[in-house]
Amino acid sequence: MRGEGDPLLDIVPEDALREALEDEPKRRGRRRGRRLRPPTRGELARVVAEAVALYYGHPDGFPDFVYELLESRGFSPRRVTVKRIWATYEELVRRGVVGDRLGVVEG
Numbered sequence: 001m002r003g004e005g006d007p008l009l010d011i012v013p014e015d016a017l018r019e020a021l022e023d024e025p026k027r028r029g030r031r032r033g034r035r036l037r038p039p040t041r042g043e044l045a046r047v048v049a050e051a052v053a054l055y056y057g058h059p060d061g062f063p064d065f066v067y068e069l070l071e072s073r074g075f076s077p078r079r080v081t082v083k084r085i086w087a088t089y090e091e092l093v094r095r096g097v098v099g100d101r102l103g104v105v106e107g
Helices: 014-031 041-054 059-072 082-095
Strands: none
Touching: 041 059, 041 082, 059 082
């Protein structure tokens, strides 16, 4: 195995080379985490509609519930603002897709 192509491998001690090769897969796994993508407008609308059907509680906790659903569906909630969640909710109520179960949409 030694000396088959790279003359520098002949200089490196055998035990150090073995350790480095054993640790390489561990280091690769640490460098890259699974990146979650932000939801599209339609995906957010589906999650908000699902959240309306499942959520029972005060309207103040609704955005946090939507964030939890987004994460469980494999989306990154980092770029989804509370304002965007409420705007999506209001749009769904006005279009008649969901009812105003939280009682926050006027007129």
